Amino acid sequence: MTAAAQQPIEQPVLEVVGGPGGLSREALHELWDFREVFWAFVLRQVKVRYKQAAIGVAWAILQPVLAALVFALFLGRYSNLSSEGVPYLLFALAGMVGWSYFSSATTTASESLVTNQNLLRKIFFPREVLPLSASAAGVLDLIVGAIVLVVATFAYGIAPAITWVALPLPFVLLIVAAGGAGLGLSAVNVYYRDVRYALPFLLQLGLFASPIAYSLDVVPASWRTPYAILNPIAAAVDSIRRIVLHGDWPDFPILLGSLAWSLFAFACAYAFFKRLERGFSDRV
DSSP states (O other), X not given: OOHHHHSOOOOOOOOOOOOOOSOOHHHHHHHHHTHHHHHHHHHHHHHHHHTTOSSGGGHHHHHHHHHHHHHIIIIIHHSOOOOTXXXXXXXXXXXXXXXXXXXXXXXXXXXXXXXXHHHHHHOOSOTTHHHHHHHHHTHHHHHHHHHHHHHHHHHTTOOOOGGGGGTHHHHHHHHHHHHHHHHHHHHHHHHOTTHHXXXXXXXXXXXXXXXXXXXGGGSOHHHHXXXXXXXXXXXXXHHHIIIIISOOOOOHHXXXXXHHHHHHHHHHHHHHHHHHGGGHHHHO
């Protein structure tokens, strides 16, 4: 046996050096490199959500419709809330389509790290993939809900208008808002499991603090613009109603202002997530 053959073969070593955490260009490049993993998690989330459900994706139809029916039976009949001149059931449905996606996506994303804690300990991938894929998987519900809303408008005799081409804008606003909320809450939930108990209460407050069962016009005029910009749900729901129910263009200054605010909040939530990321494996 030669001397060269007796020498041990050097094995490649992967050295992972932890940085201080936070938002960086390297983190964004890493997320892009793992885009196929992201889409795999999105598909997995969709399959798990409806795998053992008796009626499957039909829940995406029933949830906003049943909630709108409850609002129509009680608030629409016994209160003097304005429905902007359209049937209250249709008015409430337009609000619940956006709210159902936001609440469901935020809840699922907030639990994504804890639910997949075994993966965090065993496999390397950008941890933000989990809450972001949970938010993205809910887009299917948003699309189904939008189709239901369109069918309902046809049933009430409302014809489509050219303004419907602007409908993706409030949907993008909802997706960005849900993604930011999911990122921040999922990171906090790893350290403090109180999130799972507080979040349903906060979402319940958000339902009534947002113009879901009532019109944005209820808010005093002096507060309406800052309220709608800082509350993306308000801007998105009002835009959906303007576009689909009234055939009008959305209030672009409010809609784009709210989108800019949501993007800023998303970036802050992402930086916060990356700052806490180093301790996830030890805490879950």
